[in-house]
Amino acid sequence: MIKVAVFSAKSYDVESFSKVAEKYDIEYKYYDVSLSLDTVALAKGCDAVCVFVNDKCDKPLIDALYDLGIRLIALRCAGYNNVDLNAAYGKIHIVRVPAYSPYAVAEHAIALLLTSVRRIHKAYIRTRDYNFSLKGLTGFDFHGKTVGIIGTGKIGKIFANICQGFGMEILGYDKFPAPDFPGKYVELKELLAKSDIISLHCPLTDETYHMFNKETLKETKKGVTIVNTSRGALIDAEALVESLKERHVGAVCLDVYEEESNLFFNDYSGHILNDDVLARLISMPNVIVTSHQAFLTNEALANIADTTSSNIVGFIKEGKYLNEVCYQCPKKSECMKKREGKCF
Numbered sequence: 001m002i003k004v005a006v007f008s009a010k011s012y013d014v015e016s017f018s019k020v021a022e023k024y025d026i027e028y029k030y031y032d033v034s035l036s037l038d039t040v041a042l043a044k045g046c047d048a049v050c051v052f053v054n055d056k057c058d059k060p061l062i063d064a065l066y067d068l069g070i071r072l073i074a075l076r077c078a079g080y081n082n083v084d085l086n087a088a089y090g091k092i093h094i095v096r097v098p099a100y101s102p103y104a105v106a107e108h109a110i111a112l113l114l115t116s117v118r119r120i121h122k123a124y125i126r127t128r129d130y131n132f133s134l135k136g137l138t139g140f141d142f143h144g145k146t147v148g149i150i151g152t153g154k155i156g157k158i159f160a161n162i163c164q165g166f167g168m169e170i171l172g173y174d175k176f177p178a179p180d181f182p183g184k185y186v187e188l189k190e191l192l193a194k195s196d197i198i199s200l201h202c203p204l205t206d207e208t209y210h211m212f213n214k215e216t217l218k219e220t221k222k223g224v225t226i227v228n229t230s231r232g233a234l235i236d237a238e239a240l241v242e243s244l245k246e247r248h249v250g251a252v253c254l255d256v257y258e259e260e261s262n263l264f265f266n267d268y269s270g271h272i273l274n275d276d277v278l279a280r281l282i283s284m285p286n287v288i289v290t291s292h293q294a295f296l297t298n299e300a301l302a303n304i305a306d307t308t309s310s311n312i313v314g315f316i317k318e319g320k321y322l323n324e325v326c327y328q329c330p331k332k333s334e335c336m337k338k339r340e341g342k343c344f
Protein backbone atom coordinates (compact mmCIF):
# COMPACT_ATOMS: atom_id res chain seq x y z
CA MET A 1 0.00 0.00 0.00
CA ILE A 2 1.27 3.48 -0.90
CA LYS A 3 1.93 5.67 2.15
CA VAL A 4 1.53 9.43 1.85
CA ALA A 5 2.13 12.09 4.51
CA VAL A 6 -0.44 14.86 4.15
CA PHE A 7 0.76 18.16 5.64
CA SER A 8 -1.42 21.14 6.66
CA ALA A 9 -4.32 18.68 6.75
CA LYS A 10 -7.57 20.25 7.95
CA SER A 11 -10.80 18.43 8.80
CA TYR A 12 -12.21 18.97 5.29
CA ASP A 13 -9.02 17.46 3.75
CA VAL A 14 -9.22 14.43 6.03
CA GLU A 15 -12.86 13.94 5.04
CA SER A 16 -12.34 14.23 1.27
CA PHE A 17 -9.11 12.20 1.09
CA SER A 18 -10.48 9.47 3.38
CA LYS A 19 -13.39 9.00 0.98
CA VAL A 20 -11.05 8.06 -1.92
CA ALA A 21 -8.16 6.39 -0.05
CA GLU A 22 -9.54 2.85 -0.32
CA LYS A 23 -10.32 3.19 -4.03
CA TYR A 24 -6.69 4.14 -4.76
CA ASP A 25 -5.17 1.80 -2.16
CA ILE A 26 -3.36 4.68 -0.44
CA GLU A 27 -2.76 5.08 3.27
CA TYR A 28 -2.92 8.80 3.98
CA LYS A 29 -1.25 9.96 7.19
CA TYR A 30 -2.71 13.34 8.15
CA TYR A 31 -0.66 16.02 9.90
CA ASP A 32 -2.21 19.36 10.88
CA VAL A 33 1.24 20.99 10.89
CA SER A 34 2.76 22.55 7.78
CA LEU A 35 5.74 20.95 6.08
CA SER A 36 9.00 22.51 7.27
CA LEU A 37 12.47 21.41 8.33
CA ASP A 38 11.03 20.91 11.84
CA THR A 39 8.26 18.57 10.66
CA VAL A 40 9.80 16.89 7.61
CA ALA A 41 10.75 13.81 9.69
CA LEU A 42 7.03 12.93 9.81
CA ALA A 43 7.39 11.89 6.16
CA LYS A 44 9.88 9.15 7.06
CA GLY A 45 8.78 5.80 5.63
CA CYS A 46 6.31 7.40 3.22
CA ASP A 47 6.37 7.20 -0.58
CA ALA A 48 5.25 10.77 -1.16
CA VAL A 49 4.19 13.95 0.58
CA CYS A 50 0.99 15.85 -0.13
CA VAL A 51 1.11 19.61 0.51
CA PHE A 52 -1.01 22.74 0.09
CA VAL A 53 -0.48 26.37 -0.93
CA ASN A 54 1.41 27.59 2.13
CA ASP A 55 3.75 24.62 2.63
CA LYS A 56 6.99 26.26 1.50
CA CYS A 57 9.10 23.71 -0.38
CA ASP A 58 12.42 25.54 -0.71
CA LYS A 59 15.81 24.00 -1.48
CA PRO A 60 16.72 22.90 2.09
CA LEU A 61 13.32 21.25 2.46
CA ILE A 62 13.53 19.52 -0.90
CA ASP A 63 17.01 18.23 -0.01
CA ALA A 64 15.68 16.95 3.33
CA LEU A 65 12.79 15.15 1.61
CA TYR A 66 15.20 13.67 -0.94
CA ASP A 67 17.43 12.39 1.88
CA LEU A 68 14.36 10.67 3.37
CA GLY A 69 13.83 8.88 0.05
CA ILE A 70 10.83 10.94 -1.04
CA ARG A 71 10.63 11.28 -4.81
CA LEU A 72 7.19 12.87 -5.20
CA ILE A 73 5.56 16.05 -3.90
CA ALA A 74 1.85 15.97 -4.69
CA LEU A 75 0.44 19.48 -4.51
CA ARG A 76 -3.27 19.44 -3.75
CA CYS A 77 -3.67 22.82 -5.43
CA ALA A 78 -3.19 24.42 -8.83
CA GLY A 79 -0.56 27.11 -8.08
CA TYR A 80 3.03 25.97 -7.42
CA ASN A 81 4.77 29.25 -6.54
CA ASN A 82 5.54 27.75 -3.10
CA VAL A 83 7.93 25.17 -4.61
CA ASP A 84 11.52 25.87 -5.69
CA LEU A 85 11.31 24.12 -9.05
CA ASN A 86 15.03 24.55 -9.79
CA ALA A 87 15.88 22.74 -6.56
CA ALA A 88 13.36 19.99 -7.35
CA TYR A 89 14.46 19.42 -10.95
CA GLY A 90 16.43 16.18 -11.26
CA LYS A 91 15.51 15.10 -7.70
CA ILE A 92 11.85 15.19 -6.78
CA HIS A 93 8.90 15.19 -9.15
CA ILE A 94 6.13 17.74 -8.56
CA VAL A 95 2.54 17.01 -9.55
CA ARG A 96 -0.46 19.25 -9.00
CA VAL A 97 -4.20 19.57 -9.55
CA PRO A 98 -4.42 21.95 -12.50
CA ALA A 99 -8.18 22.50 -12.32
CA TYR A 100 -10.42 21.29 -9.52
CA SER A 101 -13.21 23.77 -9.82
CA PRO A 102 -12.53 27.04 -11.54
CA TYR A 103 -16.22 27.78 -10.84
CA ALA A 104 -15.57 27.69 -7.08
CA VAL A 105 -12.94 30.44 -7.31
CA ALA A 106 -14.73 32.61 -9.88
CA GLU A 107 -17.99 32.40 -7.89
CA HIS A 108 -16.18 33.33 -4.65
CA ALA A 109 -14.69 36.38 -6.37
CA ILE A 110 -18.21 37.41 -7.38
CA ALA A 111 -19.51 36.72 -3.86
CA LEU A 112 -16.84 39.00 -2.38
CA LEU A 113 -17.53 41.67 -4.96
CA LEU A 114 -21.30 41.71 -4.41
CA THR A 115 -20.83 41.69 -0.65
CA SER A 116 -18.48 44.65 -0.83
CA VAL A 117 -20.38 46.76 -3.35
CA ARG A 118 -23.82 46.18 -1.77
CA ARG A 119 -22.44 46.40 1.80
CA ILE A 120 -23.93 43.03 2.75
CA HIS A 121 -21.29 42.45 5.44
CA LYS A 122 -22.39 45.65 7.16
CA ALA A 123 -26.13 45.02 6.71
CA TYR A 124 -25.81 41.50 8.16
CA ILE A 125 -24.30 42.81 11.39
CA ARG A 126 -26.75 45.72 11.63
CA THR A 127 -29.96 43.72 11.26
CA ARG A 128 -28.77 41.12 13.79
CA ASP A 129 -28.63 44.09 16.19
CA TYR A 130 -32.14 45.24 15.12
CA ASN A 131 -30.51 48.26 13.45
CA PHE A 132 -32.59 48.76 10.31
CA SER A 133 -30.98 52.02 9.21
CA LEU A 134 -29.70 52.18 5.61
CA LYS A 135 -27.24 54.99 6.25
CA GLY A 136 -23.88 54.30 4.58
CA LEU A 137 -25.09 51.21 2.71
CA THR A 138 -25.40 52.77 -0.75
CA GLY A 139 -23.84 50.58 -3.46
CA PHE A 140 -23.69 50.86 -7.23
CA ASP A 141 -25.18 48.91 -10.16
CA PHE A 142 -22.87 46.39 -11.84
CA HIS A 143 -24.81 46.92 -15.06
CA GLY A 144 -22.92 49.25 -17.38
CA LYS A 145 -19.74 49.32 -15.26
CA THR A 146 -16.35 48.32 -16.63
CA VAL A 147 -14.60 45.29 -15.16
CA GLY A 148 -10.93 44.60 -15.89
CA ILE A 149 -9.80 40.98 -15.68
CA ILE A 150 -6.08 40.26 -15.39
CA GLY A 151 -5.38 36.64 -16.34
CA THR A 152 -8.05 35.19 -18.59
CA GLY A 153 -7.40 31.47 -18.13
CA LYS A 154 -9.89 28.98 -16.66
CA ILE A 155 -11.00 31.09 -13.68
CA GLY A 156 -10.73 34.49 -15.39
CA LYS A 157 -12.96 33.35 -18.27
CA ILE A 158 -15.69 32.01 -15.95
CA PHE A 159 -15.53 35.26 -13.98
CA ALA A 160 -15.87 37.17 -17.28
CA ASN A 161 -18.90 35.11 -18.32
CA ILE A 162 -20.63 35.87 -15.02
CA CYS A 163 -19.84 39.58 -15.42
CA GLN A 164 -21.30 39.44 -18.91
CA GLY A 165 -24.54 38.25 -17.33
CA PHE A 166 -24.57 41.41 -15.21
CA GLY A 167 -24.32 43.52 -18.38
CA MET A 168 -20.84 44.84 -17.65
CA GLU A 169 -18.23 46.10 -20.11
CA ILE A 170 -15.43 43.54 -19.96
CA LEU A 171 -11.74 44.33 -20.49
CA GLY A 172 -9.02 41.68 -20.33
CA TYR A 173 -5.26 41.62 -20.04
CA ASP A 174 -3.30 38.41 -20.55
CA LYS A 175 0.10 37.50 -21.94
CA PHE A 176 -1.58 34.73 -23.92
CA PRO A 177 -5.03 35.95 -25.03
CA ALA A 178 -7.76 33.29 -25.32
CA PRO A 179 -9.95 33.19 -28.46
CA ASP A 180 -13.13 32.54 -26.42
CA PHE A 181 -12.70 35.39 -23.91
CA PRO A 182 -16.00 37.31 -23.98
CA GLY A 183 -14.42 40.76 -23.48
CA LYS A 184 -11.98 43.08 -25.23
CA TYR A 185 -8.23 42.64 -24.74
CA VAL A 186 -6.34 45.85 -23.95
CA GLU A 187 -2.90 46.78 -22.62
CA LEU A 188 -2.52 46.74 -18.84
CA LYS A 189 -2.29 50.55 -18.63
CA GLU A 190 -5.64 50.96 -20.40
CA LEU A 191 -7.28 48.32 -18.21
CA LEU A 192 -6.03 50.06 -15.07
CA ALA A 193 -7.23 53.46 -16.23
CA LYS A 194 -10.70 52.40 -17.40
CA SER A 195 -11.86 49.73 -14.95
CA ASP A 196 -14.35 50.38 -12.14
CA ILE A 197 -13.63 46.88 -10.85
CA ILE A 198 -10.39 44.90 -11.31
CA SER A 199 -10.18 41.17 -10.62
CA LEU A 200 -6.88 39.27 -10.55
CA HIS A 201 -6.71 35.76 -12.01
CA CYS A 202 -3.11 35.37 -13.19
CA PRO A 203 -0.49 33.20 -11.47
CA LEU A 204 2.22 34.54 -9.18
CA THR A 205 5.52 34.57 -11.07
CA ASP A 206 8.66 36.73 -10.98
CA GLU A 207 6.94 38.88 -13.58
CA THR A 208 3.62 39.30 -11.74
CA TYR A 209 5.12 39.76 -8.23
CA HIS A 210 3.79 43.12 -6.89
CA MET A 211 2.06 43.80 -10.18
CA PHE A 212 -0.01 46.20 -8.06
CA ASN A 213 2.48 48.51 -6.38
CA LYS A 214 2.71 52.19 -5.44
CA GLU A 215 3.03 53.24 -9.11
CA THR A 216 0.47 50.94 -10.75
CA LEU A 217 -2.11 51.60 -8.02
CA LYS A 218 -1.87 55.29 -8.93
CA GLU A 219 -2.71 54.37 -12.54
CA THR A 220 -6.05 52.83 -11.50
CA LYS A 221 -9.31 54.77 -11.68
CA LYS A 222 -10.12 56.67 -8.47
CA GLY A 223 -12.60 54.65 -6.41
CA VAL A 224 -11.73 51.32 -8.10
CA THR A 225 -12.74 48.07 -6.38
CA ILE A 226 -9.93 45.49 -6.48
CA VAL A 227 -10.59 41.76 -6.04
CA ASN A 228 -7.73 39.32 -5.51
CA THR A 229 -8.53 35.60 -5.31
CA SER A 230 -5.30 34.58 -7.02
CA ARG A 231 -2.11 34.99 -4.97
CA GLY A 232 -1.37 37.57 -2.28
CA ALA A 233 1.98 38.77 -3.58
CA LEU A 234 0.42 40.06 -6.79
CA ILE A 235 -0.32 43.12 -4.62
CA ASP A 236 2.14 45.08 -2.50
CA ALA A 237 -0.05 45.13 0.63
CA GLU A 238 1.69 48.15 2.20
CA ALA A 239 1.16 50.19 -0.97
CA LEU A 240 -2.48 49.07 -0.97
CA VAL A 241 -2.98 50.35 2.59
CA GLU A 242 -1.49 53.70 1.58
CA SER A 243 -3.73 53.95 -1.47
CA LEU A 244 -6.81 53.14 0.65
CA LYS A 245 -5.77 55.76 3.23
CA GLU A 246 -5.40 58.32 0.42
CA ARG A 247 -9.01 57.41 -0.62
CA HIS A 248 -7.76 56.47 -4.11
CA VAL A 249 -8.66 52.74 -4.11
CA GLY A 250 -12.34 52.61 -3.21
CA ALA A 251 -12.70 49.06 -1.91
CA VAL A 252 -10.75 45.81 -1.74
CA CYS A 253 -11.76 42.15 -1.57
CA LEU A 254 -8.95 39.78 -0.68
CA ASP A 255 -9.05 36.01 -0.46
CA VAL A 256 -5.26 35.93 -0.46
CA TYR A 257 -2.60 38.03 1.27
CA GLU A 258 1.12 38.12 0.65
CA GLU A 259 2.06 37.22 4.23
CA GLU A 260 -0.77 34.73 4.72
CA SER A 261 1.33 31.60 5.17
CA ASN A 262 1.68 31.82 8.98
CA LEU A 263 -1.90 32.96 9.55
CA PHE A 264 -4.46 31.65 7.11
CA PHE A 265 -6.19 28.30 7.79
CA ASN A 266 -5.58 28.70 11.55
CA ASP A 267 -7.71 30.12 14.38
CA TYR A 268 -6.00 33.08 16.08
CA SER A 269 -9.12 34.53 17.67
CA GLY A 270 -8.21 35.78 21.13
CA HIS A 271 -4.63 36.48 20.04
CA ILE A 272 -3.01 39.81 19.21
CA LEU A 273 -2.22 39.93 15.50
CA ASN A 274 1.44 40.72 14.89
CA ASP A 275 0.89 41.61 11.25
CA ASP A 276 0.15 45.37 11.31
CA VAL A 277 -0.56 45.58 7.58
CA LEU A 278 -3.21 42.85 7.69
CA ALA A 279 -4.68 44.26 10.91
CA ARG A 280 -4.95 47.70 9.25
CA LEU A 281 -6.60 46.21 6.17
CA ILE A 282 -9.12 44.24 8.24
CA SER A 283 -9.92 47.38 10.27
CA MET A 284 -11.10 49.29 7.20
CA PRO A 285 -14.84 49.34 6.43
CA ASN A 286 -14.23 49.02 2.67
CA VAL A 287 -11.97 45.94 2.89
CA ILE A 288 -13.20 42.36 3.05
CA VAL A 289 -10.78 39.54 3.78
CA THR A 290 -11.49 35.81 3.52
CA SER A 291 -8.71 33.40 4.39
CA HIS A 292 -7.99 31.63 1.10
CA GLN A 293 -11.36 29.92 0.98
CA ALA A 294 -12.25 30.48 -2.70
CA PHE A 295 -11.54 26.81 -3.50
CA LEU A 296 -13.65 25.49 -0.61
CA THR A 297 -16.66 23.78 -2.18
CA ASN A 298 -17.71 20.13 -1.98
CA GLU A 299 -17.11 19.71 -5.70
CA ALA A 300 -13.60 21.19 -5.59
CA LEU A 301 -12.56 19.16 -2.52
CA ALA A 302 -13.76 15.91 -4.14
CA ASN A 303 -11.86 16.72 -7.36
CA ILE A 304 -8.70 17.63 -5.42
CA ALA A 305 -8.72 14.33 -3.50
CA ASP A 306 -9.44 12.31 -6.63
CA THR A 307 -6.86 13.96 -8.92
CA THR A 308 -4.16 14.01 -6.23
CA SER A 309 -4.68 10.29 -5.54
CA SER A 310 -4.60 9.46 -9.23
CA ASN A 311 -1.40 11.54 -9.66
CA ILE A 312 0.23 9.62 -6.81
CA VAL A 313 -0.80 6.15 -8.03
CA GLY A 314 0.22 7.09 -11.59
CA PHE A 315 3.71 8.05 -10.45
CA ILE A 316 4.38 5.30 -7.92
CA LYS A 317 2.65 2.27 -9.43
CA GLU A 318 2.35 2.99 -13.15
CA GLY A 319 5.38 5.16 -13.98
CA LYS A 320 3.06 7.86 -15.32
CA TYR A 321 3.82 11.53 -14.79
CA LEU A 322 0.30 12.88 -14.58
CA ASN A 323 -0.11 16.63 -14.09
CA GLU A 324 3.60 17.19 -13.59
CA VAL A 325 4.57 20.86 -13.45
CA CYS A 326 6.93 22.41 -15.99
CA TYR A 327 10.29 22.91 -14.26
CA GLN A 328 11.53 25.39 -16.91
CA CYS A 329 14.57 23.10 -17.07
CA PRO A 330 17.77 23.93 -18.98
CA LYS A 331 16.56 21.70 -21.85
CA LYS A 332 13.53 23.89 -22.57
CA SER A 333 14.42 24.04 -26.27
CA GLU A 334 13.86 20.27 -26.65
CA CYS A 335 11.09 19.52 -24.14
CA MET A 336 11.88 16.09 -22.66
CA LYS A 337 8.32 15.75 -21.44
CA LYS A 338 6.90 15.85 -24.94
CA ARG A 339 9.49 13.39 -26.18
CA GLU A 340 9.40 10.76 -23.42
CA GLY A 341 6.43 11.79 -21.29
CA LYS A 342 8.64 12.71 -18.35
CA CYS A 343 10.97 15.52 -17.33
CA PHE A 344 13.90 13.63 -15.71
Ligand code: NAD
Pocket residue numbers: 078079098099102105150151152153154155156173174175176177201202203204205207208229230231255256292293294295296
Ligand atom coordinates in the same frame (compact mmCIF):
# COMPACT_ATOMS: atom_id res chain seq x y z
P1 NAD B 1 -4.87 29.37 -15.72
O1 NAD B 1 -3.48 28.87 -15.92
O2 NAD B 1 -5.99 28.68 -16.41
O3 NAD B 1 -4.95 30.92 -16.12
C1 NAD B 1 -3.94 31.85 -15.76
C2 NAD B 1 -3.90 32.91 -16.85
O4 NAD B 1 -2.96 33.91 -16.46
C3 NAD B 1 -3.43 32.35 -18.22
O5 NAD B 1 -4.34 32.72 -19.23
C4 NAD B 1 -2.07 32.98 -18.40
O6 NAD B 1 -1.75 33.25 -19.77
C5 NAD B 1 -2.24 34.29 -17.63
N1 NAD B 1 -0.96 34.91 -17.27
C6 NAD B 1 0.22 34.31 -16.99
N2 NAD B 1 1.16 35.27 -16.77
C7 NAD B 1 0.54 36.46 -16.91
C8 NAD B 1 0.98 37.80 -16.80
N3 NAD B 1 2.27 38.11 -16.53
N4 NAD B 1 0.09 38.79 -17.02
C9 NAD B 1 -1.20 38.52 -17.34
N5 NAD B 1 -1.68 37.25 -17.45
C10 NAD B 1 -0.81 36.24 -17.23
O7 NAD B 1 -5.08 29.38 -14.14
P2 NAD B 1 -6.46 29.38 -13.34
O8 NAD B 1 -6.87 27.98 -13.07
O9 NAD B 1 -7.40 30.32 -13.99
O10 NAD B 1 -5.96 29.99 -11.94
C11 NAD B 1 -5.51 31.32 -11.83
C12 NAD B 1 -4.86 31.52 -10.46
O11 NAD B 1 -5.87 31.41 -9.47
C13 NAD B 1 -3.84 30.45 -10.07
O12 NAD B 1 -2.54 30.78 -10.57
C14 NAD B 1 -3.87 30.48 -8.58
O13 NAD B 1 -2.86 31.35 -8.11
C15 NAD B 1 -5.23 31.08 -8.24
N6 NAD B 1 -6.10 30.15 -7.49
C16 NAD B 1 -6.60 30.56 -6.29
C17 NAD B 1 -7.43 29.72 -5.56
C18 NAD B 1 -8.02 30.16 -4.24
O14 NAD B 1 -8.56 29.31 -3.50
N7 NAD B 1 -8.00 31.43 -3.89
C19 NAD B 1 -7.74 28.46 -6.06
C20 NAD B 1 -7.23 28.07 -7.30
C21 NAD B 1 -6.41 28.93 -8.02
